[in-house]
Amino acid sequence: xxxxxxxxxxxxxxxxxxxxxxxxxxxxxxxxxxxxxxxxxxxxxxxxxxxxxxxxxxxxxxxxxxxxxxxxxxxxxxxxxxxxxxxxxxxxxxxxxxxxxxxxxxxxxxxxxxxxxxxxxxxxxxxxxxxxxxxxxxxxxxxxxxxxxxxxxxxxxxxxxxxxxxxxxxxxxxxxxxxxxxxxxxxxxxxxxxxxxxxxxxxxxxxxxxxxxxxxxxxxxxxxxxxxxxxxxxxxxxxxxxxxxxxxxxxxxxxxxxxxxxxxxxxxxxxxxxxxxxxxxxxxxxxxxxxxxxxxxxxxxxxxxxxxxxxxxxxxxxxxxxxxxxxxxxxxxxxxxxxxxxxxxxxxxxx
Amino acid sequence: xxxxxxxxxxxxxxxxxxxxxxxxxxxxxxxxxxxxxxxxxxxxxxxxxxxxxxxxxxxxxxxxxxxxxxxxxxxxxxxxxxxxxxxxxxxxxxxxxxxxxxxxxxxxxxxxxxxxxxxxxxxxxxxxxxxxxxxxxxxxxxxxxxxxxxxxxxxxxxxxxxxxxxxxxxxxxxxxxxxxxxxxxxxxxxxxxxxxxxxxxxxxxxxxxxxxxxxxxxxxxxxxxxxxxxxxxxxxxxxxxxxxxxxxxxxxxxxxxxxxxxxxxxxxxxxxxxxxxxxxxxxxxxxxxxxxxxxxxxxxxxxxxxxxxxxxxxxxxxxxxxxxxxxxxxxxxxxxxxxxxxxxxxxxxxx
DNA sequence: TGTTAATTCGTGTACGTTAACGCATGTATT
DNA sequence: AATACATGCGTTAACGTACACGAATTAACA
Numbered sequence: 001x002x003x004x005x006x007x008x009x010x011x012x013x014x015x016x017x018x019x020x021x022x023x024x025x026x027x028x029x030x031x032x033x034x035x036x037x038x039x040x041x042x043x044x045x046x047x048x049x050x051x052x053x054x055x056x057x058x059x060x061x062x063x064x065x066x067x068x069x070x071x072x073x074x075x076x077x078x079x080x081x082x083x084x085x086x087x088x089x090x091x092x093x094x095x096x097x098x099x100x101x102x103x104x105x106x107x108x109x110x111x112x113x114x115x116x117x118x119x120x121x122x123x124x125x126x127x128x129x130x131x132x133x134x135x136x137x138x139x140x141x142x143x144x145x146x147x148x149x150x151x152x153x154x155x156x157x158x159x160x161x162x163x164x165x166x167x168x169x170x171x172x173x174x175x176x177x178x179x180x181x182x183x184x185x186x187x188x189x190x191x192x193x194x195x196x197x198x199x200x201x202x203x204x205x206x207x208x209x210x211x212x213x214x215x216x217x218x219x220x221x222x223x224x225x226x227x228x229x230x231x232x233x234x235x236x237x238x239x240x241x242x243x244x245x246x247x248x249x250x251x252x253x254x255x256x257x258x259x260x261x262x263x264x265x266x267x268x269x270x271x272x273x274x275x276x277x278x279x280x281x282x283x284x285x286x287x288x289x290x291x292x293x294x295x296x297x298x299x300x301x302x303x304x305x306x307x308x309x310x311x312x313x314x315x316x317x318x319x320x321x322x323x324x325x326x327x328x329x330x331x332x333x334x335x336x337x338x339x340x341x342x343x344x345x346x347x348x349x350x351x
Numbered sequence: 352x353x354x355x356x357x358x359x360x361x362x363x364x365x366x367x368x369x370x371x372x373x374x375x376x377x378x379x380x381x382x383x384x385x386x387x388x389x390x391x392x393x394x395x396x397x398x399x400x401x402x403x404x405x406x407x408x409x410x411x412x413x414x415x416x417x418x419x420x421x422x423x424x425x426x427x428x429x430x431x432x433x434x435x436x437x438x439x440x441x442x443x444x445x446x447x448x449x450x451x452x453x454x455x456x457x458x459x460x461x462x463x464x465x466x467x468x469x470x471x472x473x474x475x476x477x478x479x480x481x482x483x484x485x486x487x488x489x490x491x492x493x494x495x496x497x498x499x500x501x502x503x504x505x506x507x508x509x510x511x512x513x514x515x516x517x518x519x520x521x522x523x524x525x526x527x528x529x530x531x532x533x534x535x536x537x538x539x540x541x542x543x544x545x546x547x548x549x550x551x552x553x554x555x556x557x558x559x560x561x562x563x564x565x566x567x568x569x570x571x572x573x574x575x576x577x578x579x580x581x582x583x584x585x586x587x588x589x590x591x592x593x594x595x596x597x598x599x600x601x602x603x604x605x606x607x608x609x610x611x612x613x614x615x616x617x618x619x620x621x622x623x624x625x626x627x628x629x630x631x632x633x634x635x636x637x638x639x640x641x642x643x644x645x646x647x648x649x650x651x652x653x654x655x656x657x658x659x660x661x662x663x664x665x666x667x668x669x670x671x672x673x674x675x676x677x678x679x680x681x682x683x684x685x686x687x688x689x690x691x692x693x694x695x696x697x698x699x700x701x702x
Numbered sequence: 703t704g705t706t707a708a709t710t711c712g713t714g715t716a717c718g719t720t721a722a723c724g725c726a727t728g729t730a731t732t
Numbered sequence: 733a734a735t736a737c738a739t740g741c742g743t744t745a746a747c748g749t750a751c752a753c754g755a756a757t758t759a760a761c762a
Binding site: 054055056057059060095098099100174177178180181184185188189221322326335336337338339340342343344345347348349350 | 407689694700
Binding site for chain 3: 742743752754757760761
């Protein structure tokens with residue numbers, strides 16, 4: 001139960017196989033210079049003893065650092081969303097730094113594919129042991145993944161997933177369900193014949209499928225429950241407040257909207273508009289950003305849906321660490337919880 | 352920015368101080384056998400170089416294990432709540448096991464102080480480096496903490512806090528606010544003159560202040576918002592279903608209750624009763640247990656409030672690890688997020 | 703002054719692994 | 733037959749720290 005004291009090491013393996021520890025070491029790292037026969041014998045003994053290398057000794061003896069590449073969007077004034085994953089990444093980095101692991105970070109611009117490609121090209125794969133990547137640009141990412149696969153460099157995705165690749169794991173949201181949940185929360189408040197407005201605010205075309213997926217979830221709820229509310233939708237392709245305000249004004253002039261679902265963190269712009277025009281409507285949006293929080297507390301936003309951006313970064317790095325250092329693999333798909341933030345629990349939220 | 356290569360070790364310190372590494376080692380562990388003069392000199396150099404011992408080498412060279420004592424309630428049939436913290440604890444244990452840390456667990460019975468004392472007495476403090484404890488029984492815990500303080504053994508609290516002690520940190524809920532939040536959620540649904548019922552189900556007297564704190568938060572919300580709803584309350588001191596059902600029946604006969612707030616995980620019993628009597632009322636309770644989850648999905652429970660029991664255990668152990676091994680301290684008070692679980696997001700919840 | 707006992711310190715080995723170095727063999731090339 | 737070169741392996745010095753052992757120095761006392 002508690003005492004598996006007799007931890008064997010290379011010495012014991014060597015003794016049993018009648019070879020030197022050098023040879024054992026060679027097969028452990030499958031380097032060349034061992035005959036098939038002895039290699040098999042040693043492998044068998046390793047198997048039999050269920051040998052676990054002592055990682056302390058290993059890292060101590062090996063002077064080379066382990067390097068993880070981190071490829072994520074930069075935090076723009078456009079959105080400070082990516083600050084959070086970065087914080088998580090840096091926390092993890094701090095925790096594993098004592099074990100000789102360092103990070104190399106590559107930031108790309110969410111609005112420009114070219115910047116992504118540029119960063120990718122800058123990476124020297126020959127001195128990188130693992131990769132954490134937010135694969136926003138699908139095609140370009142896939143080209144990169146193929147290179148990684150060739151070199152057998154493990155990688156994990158955060159924030160968005162690409163199917164059909166050998167990623168170690170994915171840490172991020174399940175978008176559909178978050179839209180579905182939003183609809184449910186909305187239903188608590190609206191009446192039978194209320195009109196609902198879905199608002200997409202984004203000029204980042206490549207992110208659009210993100211928003212769409214949430215919208216699908218949202219609409220599905222109404223369909224499944226057979227609710228008859230009118231659901232309007234507006235795409236706002238400029239993110240500055242003036243443009244948003246004007247767009248909303250147009251809609252509101254022609255329709256009597258009583259609840260709004262904003263599909264991303266831009267909900268604060270809508271809240272601001274409602275505030276200024278003194279219109280009180282139910283409002284649901286995404287992400288625990290500074291501006292959103294302000295409107296949440298002040299009452300303009302009813303609910304924020306949030307999916308632990310920081311944790312995505314933290315866990316992503318940790319998954320790489322567990323794999324590279326301890327050869328442990330965890331779950332492949334790690335959907336973040338879909339958190340509901342209100343003015344009452346927001347102070348305790350861990351982003 | 353990135354390269355603080357020149358990591359100094361005892362060797363360098365010894366060289367600068369014109370002593371041997373043995374002497375340096377002695378002052379590092381402040382053992383005896385070093386003259387004050389050389390000791391001061393070495394200390395000064397350590398300071399100057401901001402020497403950080405290499406923990407890998409340290410743990411490798413030191414054959415002794417580090418032992419953490421874990422003192423928490425056992426999972427009873429009464430409640431399987433404590434299974435979750437335990438899971439978190441065991442996950443953390445798995446992660447730090449490679450670094451020579453082992454756990455000794457002491458389970459006590461929530462219903463019996465004596466069992467707590469009994470477990471405490473069983474612990475041999477001389478071979479324990481740190482303690483994780485759920486200090487449910489305050490007075491008895493305090494006696495124990497004094498002993499720990501004397502031996503300078505660090506400890507962290509989970510689940511409930513005791514003020515005025517040298518605990519490294521606390522990981523657990525802020526109860527008042529979770530009651531407050533529940534009230535807010537309820538307000539979305541109830542009408543002005545609806546009657547509300549608060550239900551306490553517990554025969555564990557010592558846990559009672561937990562429940563009370565939530566009730567206070569709940570009531571405060573109604574007071575602050577100046578809501579005029581009638582709030583009834585019932586204490587149910589037996590936890591078996593029959594007793595709960597009978598108690599509820601009595602209340603419902605005399606009052607027209609339209610929403611119920613159950614102050615702990617026993618909410619499933621209430622849900623079951625509502626189900627059987629075909630009564631539909633808004634229902635809010637606590638904790639992501641198997642039974643609760645079932646009623647949540649099926650629609651009898653509207654919201655579950657949950658505070659990451661697993662994470663409490665995980666983070667508690669990790670805090671001890673960071674302190675004992677890396678001499679790092681984190682925040683003292685770590686209130687868990689107050690999570691809102693509905694049928695729509697429950698599948699993604701991480702307990 | 704010599705003897706003894708503290709006190710203060712240096713040396714050596716160990717922890718389990720890595721990896722450079724080098725020594726035997728065996729096989730192919732002139 | 734002499735030379736070259738590859739293959740298969742053992743030896744050994746690190747990595748940074750812990751700690752036992754014993755040597756040197758000093759203090760104490762006769």
